Amino acid sequence: MDLNFSAEDELFRLQVRDYFKNDYPKDIIAKVSAGKSMVKADYQRSEQALAKKGWLAVNWPKEHGGPGWSVVQRYIFDEELEIAGALNVIPMGLLYFGPVLYTFGSEAQRERWLPGILNSTTFWAQGYSEPGAGSDLASLTCRADRQGDEYCINGSKIWTSYAHFADWIFCLVRTDPASTRHDGISFICVDIRSPGVEVIPIRSIDGEHHLNRVEFNNVRVPIENRIGDEGKGWHYAQYLLGHERTSYAHVGARKAELALIKNAARTAGVGGSSLLKDPLFASKLARTEIAVKTLEYTTLRILSATQVGAAPGNESSILKILATECAQAVSTLMLELAGADGLTEKAVSLPLSERQGLSGAMCTEKYLFDRAQTIYGGTTEIQKNVIAKQVLGLRS
Amino acid sequence: MNFDLSSEQIMLRDSANRYVKECGASPKSTDAEVSLIQDFAKLGWLGLSLPEKCGGVGGSAIDVMVLCEELGRGLLLEPYLSVLLAGELLLASEVDAKAAQGGVVSSLLANIVSGNTSIATALYEADSRFELARQSCVAQVCEQGYTLNGTKSFVLNGAQADQLLISARTQGQFNDASGISLFLLDRKTPGLALDPYYSFDGLPMATLSLSNVVLRKEACLVSNTALPIMEAAIEKVIIALSAQALGAMETLLYSSIEYCQLRQQFGKKITQFQAVQHRFVDMYMACEEVRSLLYAAAIKQVESAPDAKLITAMLKVKVGEAGRFLGEQSVQLHGAMGFTEDLLVGRLYKRLLAIDTLFGNADYHLKRVIKLS
Ligand SMILES: Cc1cc2nc3c(=O)[nH]c(=O)nc-3n(C[C@H](O)[C@H](O)[C@H](O)COP(=O)(O)OP(=O)(O)OC[C@H]3O[C@@H](n4cnc5c(N)ncnc54)[C@H](O)[C@@H]3O)c2cc1C
Numbered sequence: 189m190d191l192n193f194s195a196e197d198e199l200f201r202l203q204v205r206d207y208f209k210n211d212y213p214k215d216i217i218a219k220v221s222a223g224k225s226m227v228k229a230d231y232q233r234s235e236q237a238l239a240k241k242g243w244l245a246v247n248w249p250k251e252h253g254g255p256g257w258s259v260v261q262r263y264i265f266d267e268e269l270e271i272a273g274a275l276n277v278i279p280m281g282l283l284y285f286g287p288v289l290y291t292f293g294s295e296a297q298r299e300r301w302l303p304g305i306l307n308s309t310t311f312w313a314q315g316y317s318e319p320g321a322g323s324d325l326a327s328l329t330c331r332a333d334r335q336g337d338e339y340c341i342n343g344s345k346i347w348t349s350y351a352h353f354a355d356w357i358f359c360l361v362r363t364d365p366a367s368t369r370h371d372g373i374s375f376i377c378v379d380i381r382s383p384g385v386e387v388i389p390i391r392s393i394d395g396e397h398h399l400n401r402v403e404f405n406n407v408r409v410p411i412e413n414r415i416g417d418e419g420k421g422w423h424y425a426q427y428l429l430g431h432e433r434t435s436y437a438h439v440g441a442r443k444a445e446l447a448l449i450k451n452a453a454r455t456a457g458v459g460g461s462s463l464l465k466d467p468l469f470a471s472k473l474a475r476t477e478i479a480v481k482t483l484e485y486t487t488l489r490i491l492s493a494t495q496v497g498a499a500p501g502n503e504s505s506i507l508k509i510l511a512t513e514c515a516q517a518v519s520t521l522m523l524e525l526a527g528a529d530g531l532t533e534k535a536v537s538l539p540l541s542e543r544q545g546l547s548g549a550m551c552t553e554k555y556l557f558d559r560a561q562t563i564y565g566g567t568t569e570i571q572k573n574v575i576a577k578q579v580l581g582l583r584s
Numbered sequence: 585m586n587f588d589l590s591s592e593q594i595m596l597r598d599s600a601n602r603y604v605k606e607c608g609a610s611p612k613s614t615d616a617e618v619s620l621i622q623d624f625a626k627l628g629w630l631g632l633s634l635p636e637k638c639g640g641v642g643g644s645a646i647d648v649m650v651l652c653e654e655l656g657r658g659l660l661l662e663p664y665l666s667v668l669l670a671g672e673l674l675l676a677s678e679v680d681a682k683a684a685q686g687g688v689v690s691s692l693l694a695n696i697v698s699g700n701t702s703i704a705t706a707l708y709e710a711d712s713r714f715e716l717a718r719q720s721c722v723a724q725v726c727e728q729g730y731t732l733n734g735t736k737s738f739v740l741n742g743a744q745a746d747q748l749l750i751s752a753r754t755q756g757q758f759n760d761a762s763g764i765s766l767f768l769l770d771r772k773t774p775g776l777a778l779d780p781y782y783s784f785d786g787l788p789m790a791t792l793s794l795s796n797v798v799l800r801k802e803a804c805l806v807s808n809t810a811l812p813i814m815e816a817a818i819e820k821v822i823i824a825l826s827a828q829a830l831g832a833m834e835t836l837l838y839s840s841i842e843y844c845q846l847r848q849q850f851g852k853k854i855t856q857f858q859a860v861q862h863r864f865v866d867m868y869m870a871c872e873e874v875r876s877l878l879y880a881a882a883i884k885q886v887e888s889a890p891d892a893k894l895i896t897a898m899l900k901v902k903v904g905e906a907g908r909f910l911g912e913q914s915v916q917l918h919g920a921m922g923f924t925e926d927l928l929v930g931r932l933y934k935r936l937l938a939i940d941t942l943f944g945n946a947d948y949h950l951k952r953v954i955k956l957s
Contacts, residue, residue, distance in 0.1 A: 322919050324849040347920040391925035393915070393933075399923075458713045459720070459758055468947045523937075524947065527713050528738050531783040531941055552784055552937075559915045560923050567919065569859050 193260065201264045208272035213237055217273045223550035225396060226275065228311070228353040234275040235282075235308035245282055245306055247431070252290040252298070253306045259491045263439075270440030278350055281305040281312035283435045284428050285358050288375070292416040292424050301356075301377070313380065315345040315359035315402060316425065322347075323570050325360070326369045326422065330404065332361040332376055334411070339363070339376060341384075341407040347564075351387045351400040354380050359404075360425055363418050375421035377413045384408070394556040432565050433504035434494075436511040437487040442480045445518050449473070449525055452546050456525055469524060476521045483514045502578045505571040512561035512568070519555040526551035587879055593650045600651050603627065604658030618744075621663050625699025630667050633820070634675065638693035645820060645885040649827040649878065656831030659932055661786055666741040667696060668824055670703040670749050672817035677766060677805035688802065692747065692768075704745035706736035706792050707814055714944040716751075716814050717761050721794065723752040729801040730754075732767065732775075732794045740942075742790030743780030746771055750794070754808055766806040766813070773797055785934040818943050819896045823882050826903045829939045830874050833910045836932045837867050840914045843921070843929075860917065867913055870906040877902050897952040904946030907936030 193201070208217075216234050219226070238244040246262050248254025257265065270276070277283070286305055290298060304310030321328040330343025341361060351357060357380050364372030378385065384407035390399040416424055450473070453463040463469045490503045523530055529548025562568040576582040589597065603623070624630050633648050634640025641647075648668065655662055671693065678689045695701035712718035721734025732752055742748070748769050755763030769776065775797035780790045806813055841864055844855045854860050877899040884892035911933030915922035922929050940946060 317920070320848075322849060323854075324851075327849070327851075392923050393925055393930040395925060399920070456713070458711065458715045458718050460711050463713075466947075468950060524945075527945065528708065528941055529710070531738060531789070531938060533782050533784055549784070556934075559912065560920070562916060563919055563923065567916070569857075572859070 193264070197260055197264060200261055201268060204265050204268040205272070207241065207243075208268060208274055211237075211241070212272065212274055216275055220275055221273050223547065223553070231275060231278050231311075231353070232308055235277055238277070239307050244277065244308065245286060247283060247435075248286055248290065252286075252302060259494055263437075263488065263491055266437075267440035267443070270438060271444050273444060276438075276441075278311060278353065279432070279435060280314045280350065280354070280358075281310065284314060284432050285312050287431050288358075288415060288424050288428050291427065292375075294412075296412070297415065304355075310356060311350065311354045313348050313351040313354035313357040313400075313402070315348055315357045315378075317345065317347045319344060319346050323567055325425070326373070328360055328362060328373065330359065330361045331365060332363050332374060332409070333365070334363065335408075337411055339409045339411060339414070341376070341378065341404040341409060343404050345402040345404075346400075347390070348387075348400045348402050349398055349564075351380065351402050352389060352397070356380055357385075357402060358415070360421050363421075367419075370422040372419050373421040373425070374418050375415040375424045376409060377415065378404075378407060378409050382407050382409065392557070393559065394553045396553075396557075429566065430501070430504050433508040433571075434490075436508055436561075436565065437483065438511060438515065439480070439484045439487055442483065442514060442518050445522070446473075446477060446480060448546050449518075449521055453525055456527070463525065472521055472524060476517050479514045479517045483510055486510055502574060505566075505574045505578075508565060509562075509568055509571050509575075515561050516558050519551070519558040522546075522551035523555040589646075589650060593647060596647060597650045597654055599627070600629075600654035601657070604654055604660050607658065607660060620660070621699050621702060624662065624664060624667075625697070629664060630699060631671075631697035633668065634671050634693060634697055638690050639697040640693075645823050645882045648820070648824050649882045652824040652827035653831040656828030656935075657835050659832060659835065659928070659935060661935075663702070663741050663744075665821060665824060666702075666704050666745070669705045669740075669817055669821050671696065672820050673705060673749055673766060673813060674805070676813040676817065688768075689805065701747055702741070702745045703747045703749065704739055704742045704790075705749040706739040706742065707751045707818075708736070708738050710735065710737040710791075712737075714948040715759070716818070717759050717764070717811060719751055719753040719764050720758050721750070721752040723754050723765060723767065723799075723804075725754075726798065728798050730767070730799045730804060732797040732799065734794055736792040736794075738942075739778075739790045739792050741788055742792055743778050743788060748776075748792070749805075750792070751810055751814060752794075754804075761811050763808050764810045764814075765804055765808055766810040767799060767803050768805055769797070769799055769803055773799070783938055785931070785938040787938065819885065819893065822896050822900050822943055823878070823885060825939055825942060826874065826878050826881070826899050829903045829907050829936055830871065830878055832932045832935050832939075833867075833871050833874065833907060836910050836914045836929065836936075837864070837871060839928060839932075840864070840867075840917050844917055847919075854917075863913055863917060867910055870909055874899075874902055874906050894953065894956040897949045897956060900944060900949040901946045901953060904940035904949070907940055911936045 213233060216230055219230065235244055242255055245254045246257060246265055250256030282305060289301055316325060318328050318330055330345060332339035332341045345359060356377055358375065358377050360373050361376055362372055363374040384405040386403040388401045389397050390401060392398055457463040457466060487507060490507055526548040530552040532548050628641055629651055631640030632643045632651060636642045674689050674693055692701065696703055707716060709718060709720060721736060723730045723732045734752065736750060748771060750767045750769065751764055752767060753763055754765040775795045777793045778790045783789050844860060845853055847854050881895045881899040884895050914929050915933060918929055
């Protein structure tokens with residue numbers, strides 16, 4: 189047992205820190221810290237800067253264009269990126285679809301789609317959920333009927349994050365009309381500009397546009413856009429979800445937020461006094477720090493098991509619950525910090541402290557947005573069902 | 585021991601319930617606010633707790649509670665709280681012999697009750713963190729009377745009001761309990777600037793800046809002893825606000841149950857999963873707990889019981905925590921649907937979050953509970 193990073197890893201950390209300090213676009217860091225809404229061009233510029241350095245597809249192996257880092261290096265990189273206040277990548281192509289593509293895609297498919305993801309010229313969306321199929325994803329009904337060399341797709345996908353930025357959408361569709369559950373589902377990539385695809389925006393509780401409904405009306409897709417075997421889509425989908433759930437840790441972001449909170453709290457008490465001296469606030473802060481530390485060491489413990497060869501299996505459910513509840517704990521503390529300042533709408537909200545721009549409205553917005561964390565990627569209740577069944581052997 | 589509503593209170597509840605249903609959850613516009621004030625005046629609600637001599641109904645904190653629960657149930661963003669707060673302050677100041685002179689206060693009250701004059705109250709400041717004694721807005725004695733300078737924040741209905749009640753320091757240091765006075769001024773007074781905005785749950789608010797605002801002596805309604813008066817008025821408002829919260833919480837609970845009974849996953853209604861059922865039970869229990877403390881606090885206030893303050897502080901803690909819990913759980917139980925902007929769930933949730941913050945959040949009142957018990 190050893191909690192220390194190796195000397196090489198520490199050196200690596202310094203290199204990454206140096207990059208974000210000196211070479212990463214400064215205006216993007218400024219925009220992130222001001223809590224402004226990010227547009228597609230911001231993501232693209234951030235991702236292309238990372239791509240230039242060879243640090244964009246951080247979880248990909250070397251042969252597919254990744255940096256070939258160890259799990260620990262990747263952890264360090266993510267942490268430094270978030271502590272520096274840089275923009276997280278849009279995960280759909282890089283973190284979710286990429287691994288499916290290089291693991292299960294054909295040679296031709298890899299050549300066609302990997303480069304666009306690697307240089308951030310192509311954006312992807314994830315078409316899993318449907319109006320009638322959320323937690324019970326296997327009940328999905330969006331269908332792809334084989335007609336010669338094409339599929340004809342009909343149905344709707346919903347809650348599709350950033351479909352309005354996307355060029356492509358990977359979809360779970362039913363290719364066997366006689367099937368009802370996991371069998372008969374295929375994994376198909378659709379050019380989002382194909383005739384018959386319509387992307388309809390959905391505004392969320394924080395007032396922003398993250399989500400969409402995507403309608404498919406007789407959309408024709410060549411069969412070579414299917415990943416892997418027909419009817420085996422569920423298997424690829426699960427592989428992807430394992431990757432998705434382990435990507436939620438965001439330990440660096442939580443540390444950065446805690447630092448912001450402590451800084452602002454120094455002057456947020458009555459008449460500009462320190463809120464850190466308020467025993468109720470101090471105890472909430474301490475509890476949140478415990479939550480972040482717990483997350484940090486749980487993430488490291490699970491990742492280092494992955495390193496020695498064990499695949500992240502049910503641990504991804506543990507991590508998902510822990511990470512998302514920790515995020516909610518931190519943003520709830522932000523709400524406490526904001527006090528009455530949290531009431532104001534975004535446009536008139538003043539910074540809580542002169543030194544940095546954590547405004548009351550940003551705290552409220554963050555708190556509200558973070559409610560989604562325990563819903564997306566499989567709700568907390570569903571993760572608990574997985575742990576009860578798979579880990580504890582409890583069956584209903 | 586009796587927790588039953590009187591037949592008049594049941595009538596009030598039912599008529600409020602009908603009215604709110606007809607209104608629907610209120611839109612965010614100045615026109616809507618104006619028409620609400622007129623309706624409330626006609627229905628006799630603006631003067632519900634004010635004495636008959638100024639056109640009021642002479643009702644108690646329990647009557648106010650009954651009305652407000654229904655307003656909250658229908659998510660009506662109404663002007664009543666501002667009227668209640670100002671009314672309590674004006675009534676208390678009337679006891680002060682000087683202010684009663686010329687009947688200024690009682691004719692103002694009559695105009696408020698009839699809906700002819702709108703009023704807002706500015707007590708809190710940006711860095712006061714709910715602490716009423718924190719008054720850095722200053723009123724200095726001058727030849728004509730007083731000169732006021734400073735800024736007031738989070739003024740509910742501030743931009744729409746014809747008249748404003750403002751607290752300012754006439755003596756002592758920033759956080760002193762004594763030396764705080766209460767002033768009445770017209771919104772058109774030179775040197776007074778109002779910066780309107782909406783809270784995240786759609787309440788009209790304003791920041792108010794005073795720059796060498798000169799007021800006549802009579803504008804000072806309470807001199808140096810305003811703090812206990814402000815505290816007592818806010819305690820009345822907390823009952824009203826908590827009743828609104830309870831109404832909103834029950835709407836959240838039952839609309840979430842309704843949604844989950846229609847929503848099917850894994851071939852079942854999701855209310856058939858025990859994890860979901862137990863969550864609803866926790867939410868229901870939270871509503872019941874709030875109702876117990878709400879009734880207790882209202883009755884204690886009517887009786888002017890020695891522990892009325894304590895129970896009211898306990899109530900505000902419970903309301904803040906339970907309201908947030910209900911909101912968070914409702915969103916979770918709706919899944920992604922609960923995360924959408926237009927759904928009633930999100931609006932009720934934001935309303936409950938705002939209610940926690942108004943007039944002191946759960947932590948602030950928890951500290952008062954520690955002090956008072
Ligand atoms: C911000 C955000 C971004 C998203 N992005 C995407 C995306 O890009 N692509 C995509 O495909 N999807 C996306 N989703 C959708 C997400 O995956 C679903 O919301 C999620 O799987 C839950 O499904 P649902 O919303 O239909 O809720 P439901 O399945 O209807 O669940 C409602 C409630 O019932 C509970 N419940 C359901 N079944 C059980 C059970 N068996 N036992 C106990 N409780 C149960 C749930 O936990 C939940 O609390 C996103 C969602 C959000 C909020």
